[in-house]
Amino acid sequence: EIVLTQSPATLSLSPGERATLSCRASQTISNYLAWYQQKPGQAPRLLIYDASNRATGIPARFSGSGSGTDFTLTISSLEPEDFAVYYCQQRSGWPVTFGQGTRLDIK
Amino acid sequence: QVQLVESGGDLVKPGGSLRLSCAASGFTFSDYFMSWIRQAPGKGLEWVSYISSTGKTIYYAESVKGRFTISRDNTKNSLYLQMNSLRVEDTAIYYCARDGRGNYYDPWGQGTLVTVSS
Numbered sequence: 001e002i003v004l005t006q007s008p009a010t011l012s013l014s015p016g017e018r019a020t021l022s023c024r025a026s027q028t029i030s031n032y033l034a035w036y037q038q039k040p041g042q043a044p045r046l047l048i049y050d051a052s053n054r055a056t057g058i059p060a061r062f063s064g065s066g067s068g069t070d071f072t073l074t075i076s077s078l079e080p081e082d083f084a085v086y087y088c089q090q091r092s093g094w095p096v097t098f099g100q101g102t103r104l105d106i107k
Numbered sequence: 108q109v110q111l112v113e114s115g116g117d118l119v120k121p122g123g124s125l126r127l128s129c130a131a132s133g134f135t136f137s138d139y140f141m142s143w144i145r146q147a148p149g150k151g152l153e154w155v156s157y158i159s160s161t162g163k164t165i166y167y168a169e170s171v172k173g174r175f176t177i178s179r180d181n182t183k184n185s186l187y188l189q190m191n192s193l194r195v196e197d198t199a200i201y202y203c204a205r206d207g208r209g210n211y212y213d214p215w216g217q218g219t220l221v222t223v224s225s
Binding site: 034036042043044045046049050055056085089091093095096097098099100101 | 142152153156166169208209212215216218
């Protein structure tokens with residue numbers, strides 16, 4: 001099973017700041033990585049797939065990068081609605097696995 | 108618009124059974140793979156099961172293999188999860204999700220809560 005480790009566990013920033021979230025895979029997964037956003041009481045929402053492709057309707061301030069084992073989700077300028085929990089997910093092999101999440105808090 | 112609506116969650120005793128349903132609308136259900144994903148209270152996401160568009164290919168997480176059965180009825184635009192021999196650790200919100208990009212999930216339903224407790 002491929003283990004995804006996200007860091008940091010919690011990130012405290014202010015609106016307008018840049019957020020950088022990391023996800024590391026326990027073995028190479030090419031670019032088969034997605035990022036999801038989850039707000040309290042809501043289902044997750046797909047943000048990024050195949051490491052760097054924005055899903056439909058996702059604002060351009062969200063970007064993804066990386067390949068192999070190290071991946072990054074960047075939010076260029078935080079809006080109030082961006083404070084949430086973010087998960088990475090790999091589809092390189094079964095079972096599909098998720099990272100443990102990064103909580104993005106308002107500072 | 109694309110919509111997934113789960114139902115069937117409930118409070119059940121350990122060893123009991125439950126059947127979850129997911130009603131799909133706004134897209135051609137029979138064209139898509141589907142999955143169930145769960146989230147224990149206050150915890151992260153765990154993929155549970157996958158079914159191909161025709162139902163011929165099915166996968167399960169090791170934690171549920173032999174106890175859960177995924178199925179679909181393309182004539183009813185519905186996905187199911189039969190859950191037997193439930194354990195306390197199966198307590199979670201269960202989401203159905205459309206797999207439209209090769210095991211990426213978009214969208215997800217709102218979830219249905221399964222609580223296993225005596």
